[in-house]
């Protein structure tokens with residue numbers, strides 16, 4: 001999912017003190033911060049689009065489906081829970097119109113996606129017919145015969161056997177199930193639409209269809225989470241035997257229902273576990289998955305078979321691939337320019353109806369920003385090789401980032417080894433709060449919005 005985030009930076013992260021969960025994002029999804037992206041920079045996108053693309057840059061296509069059955073209390077995305085079939089059809093038509101226009105531009109003309117991603121919202125909210133229609137039309141614009149990954153996010157309660165068959169048939173290779181927890185009380189309290197039974201049914205139906213990869217998402221520290229329940233969640237996830245599990249630590253961004261309630265009652269601390277507890281829970285999960293034969297492949301992921309389980313979308317994007325964002329509020333990057341579409345469905349569709357660009361804001365990165373971006377995002381993998389940056393950017397990152405690296409080393413968050421910079425488990429579990437130390441000075445105090 002292309003995520004927005006609202007992190008508040010804190011140069012040179014302080015050693016541990018017991019940190020309650022307060023409002024704001026923890027997760028660093030992109031760089032430079034979104035608050036630096038501006039409507040007045042939109043012309044930079046047009047400039048990129050007018051020139052042919054370099055032949056060695058892979059292309060990804062992201063299609064955003066902003067519909068959900070119910071709004072989760074921790075959700076900060078723009079989602080719609082009240083749209084009927086005709087409105088959804090009109091939205092798909094608008095997204096396809098956007099795609100047709102973009103695919104005719106010099107930068108995208110004749111290219112085929114190396115990866116495709118359906119994020120949301122809930123892509124699996126679409127009906128079987130809508131899914132067929134959407135993907136047929138996308139493939140007619142840019143065929144998928146060179147796509148090595150087609151990823152699709154699902155909410156378990158929206159999946160029927162028929163729909164899963166269709167998702168498999170249209171070419172999805174990576175099915176991502178937003179499980180979050182298995183306990184019905186916790187799911188309900190946190191506003192999730194699905195329940196444990198539906199997870200079970202959807203997971204086994206998907207497994208029977210032999211998707212190349214099934215990922216399940218979990219969240220450590222949802223409201224009312226307990227030590228014992230989290231242990232059961234981990235045990236249950238292991239028993240399902242997925243190829244890959246993604247584990248996030250619960251955060252409470254500004255525009256969530258949880259924050260609204262905090263504000264109404266004058267509370268500064270969110271009603272979820274503190275950060276140390278969440279890290280300990282993720283650590284427990286990592287340990288248990290390792291015992292079950294999985295490997296920890298990033299700050300958020302464990303995988304069963306690292307040779308087979310690839311993260312084409314994530315890795316390509318972090319390494320500088322193009323990502324064409326389609327749909328409302330979508331984020332992407334073409335060449336050196338980040339951009340985001342209009343965040344509300346009304347202005348997004350009106351722009352396309354009027355033959356205008358639905359782009360809302362953009363940011364043209366310079367070389368130094370690209371270096372910082374690629375360095376901090378890849379630190380989330382737990383290991384980076386300085387030789388990679390020397391070759392790509394002509395920069396010795398050990399010298400360039402000597403100060404923050406020295407600090408992380410002194411705190412035991414990293415070690416410097418022959419083959420690179422290696423995060424300790426402790427460093428990996430809190431990597432997002434450590435990344436701000438690598439930001440350029442002008443971005444350090446920015447809030448991501």
Ligand code: SF4
Pocket residue numbers: 067068070071072074075076077079120121122155178
């Ligand atoms: S399913 Fe995902 S996108 Fe939809 S409301 Fe819940 S968290 Fe938000």
